[in-house]
Amino acid sequence: MATLPTFESDPMFCPKCGAILPILGSQGGLVCVVCKFEIDIQVMEGVVVKYSVEFNNRSDYIEEQQLKDAQSKSDGPLVERRCSRCGNDTMSYASLQLRSADEGQTIFYTCTKCQHKETENS
Numbered sequence: 001m002a003t004l005p006t007f008e009s010d011p012m013f014c015p016k017c018g019a020i021l022p023i024l025g026s027q028g029g030l031v032c033v034v035c036k037f038e039i040d041i042q043v044m045e046g047v048v049v050k051y052s053v054e055f056n057n058r059s060d061y062i063e064e065q066q067l068k069d070a071q072s073k074s075d076g077p078l079v080e081r082r083c084s085r086c087g088n089d090t091m092s093y094a095s096l097q098l099r100s101a102d103e104g105q106t107i108f109y110t111c112t113k114c115q116h117k118e119t120e121n122s
Contacts, residue, residue: 012047014039076110083111084118091118 014021019034030039067078067090081091091109098106104122111117
């Protein structure tokens with residue numbers, strides 16, 4: 001077993017190269033996968049690993065489903081833009097170069113709710 005370097009590090013990292021150590025198996029010691037430094041498993045004796053699981057809110061799921069429904073009905077990518085007819089906040093868009101090359105493109109917006117169409121020259 002090699003001797004430890006003169007500095008101390010978190011027991012989850014190799015004290016020689018700083019790489020994250022692999023998960024301790026049921027047999028054998030710890031060997032760094034990067035520099036092959038062998039670590040005494042007693043270093044891990046006081047390590048406690050905690051974790052928590054957070055679940056999504058139902059309202060987040062409903063909003064996501066509404067967005068997916070809007071995307072399935074759209075003609076292109078979605079953008080947050082208020083429809084001048086119905087006030088919906090989501091519209092799909094497509095852009096085309098209709099004028100000469102030295103002028104901007106034309107953007108066509110379509111409301112995902114009422115299918116109202118708007119254009120914008122940029």
